[in-house]
Amino acid sequence: MQKIILFYKFTPLKDPSAVLLWQRQLCERLNLKGRIIIADHGINATLGGNIKDLKIYVKELKSYEPFKGTAFKWSDGNRDDFPRLSIKIRSELVTFGQKHKLKVDTKGVVGGGKYLKPKQVHELLNKKGDEVIFFDGRNAYEAEVGKFKNAVVPEVEHTRDFAKALKDPKLDKIKDKPVVTYCTGGIRCEVLTVLMKENGFKDVYQMDGGIVKYGEQYKDDGLWEGSLYLFDKRMGTKFSDKAKDIANCVHCNNKTSNYENCANKTCNKLIVICRKCNKKTLCPKCQKKLVTA
Ligand SMILES: [Zn+2]
Ligand SMILES: [Zn+2]
Structure with a gap:
């Protein structure tokens, strides 16, 4: 049985590169995939894998003093919802471009x-x-x-x-x-x-x-x-079967919650598109170009 965990922790890290090495070893050993971002002010991650491996991961992460007390969110999904394991050091955990205003x-x-x-x-x-x-x-x-x-x-x-x-x-x-x-x-x-x-x-x-x-x-x-x-x-x-579709399909305007990337690779724009219109996964702009070409 697999799951996905999501967590972050803002805390000063003296040596982000050491944290990166530790995280890489830990995730590889537990066969986890997903995305980890490390900065000198904390960590942010989404990881997928076997429940028993994720539980070991959580325990080991919390054993490191700065990460004690980290809150984890568990959700349905699995390892292969991610293309690979990516661990990076960035200047900000979330890119607001406002690092100078952030005190941790x-x-x-x-x-x-x-x-x-x-x-x-x-x-x-x-x-x-x-x-x-x-x-x-x-x-x-x-x-x-x-x-x-x-x-x-x-x-x-x-x-x-x-x-x-x-x-x-x-x-x-x-x-x-x-x-x-x-x-x-x-x-x-x-x-x-x-x-x-x-x-x-x-x-x-x-x-x-x-x-x-x-x-x-x-x-x-x-x-x-x-x-x-x-x-x-x-x-x-969706949180339940009762969830409403509130967005409109870019092509037919029907209500949907489905996203696709425009099939034109140079465009690749994220569009809201219903399952019926799914065959033409082009954004309206690229669709128009195709018709007039
Ligand atoms: Zn549609
Ligand atoms: Zn497009």
Whole structure:
């Protein structure tokens, strides 16, 4: 039986290259595939493999003092949802291009939004009602197939666009309101909330464990709508059979949650396309070129 684990930990690492060597040996020994990013301020990873091997991995990871207390999210999937094992050292765990603004100590990121567990999100809503704003911390295309009810979805194509997007005057009207940010597993919100506070947002919360944890608990009976985009072969996941399709197919406009890359390799654009239109996996632009050529 195989599974996928997802985790991150912000903590100062004195020797990222030593961590990389250790991680490579550990993952190869346990026959895990996936992606690990290491920076001098922590680690971020998604790994697939046999449950028993993943359990050994978790134990060994936590045995290293800086990674003690790391929270793991388990989901369905397997080793071959990843093409290989990739372990890299980067300057940032998530590429906001704002490393100079990020301070990390042994307790984690300094100066971010307050953590809310899924249940506490609901408590905040019960207390403050419509005042509460959900804020999507992902790329806009991820929010197309799934997001929280009435969430603000900034027009960002890459995480590094956030620094500029947060300066948009359109956001001024929500800066005094309670804002709850969310992303897939929580890591992007760690940095995003620091940047938001710096840009004048006064009451900032981040969803602890992200959409993954919320979905585990509330499935499609809470405030989440649609499916969750994932950066691996699975492309996305639904929390239950009740999950709604909220995105429109680029060709026929029917509701779908299916993503494909445009079949024109030089384009390769990620498009929302329904299963019926799947045969012509070209984005509308490339499709048009083909017809007029
Ligand atoms: Zn279609
Ligand atoms: Zn295309």
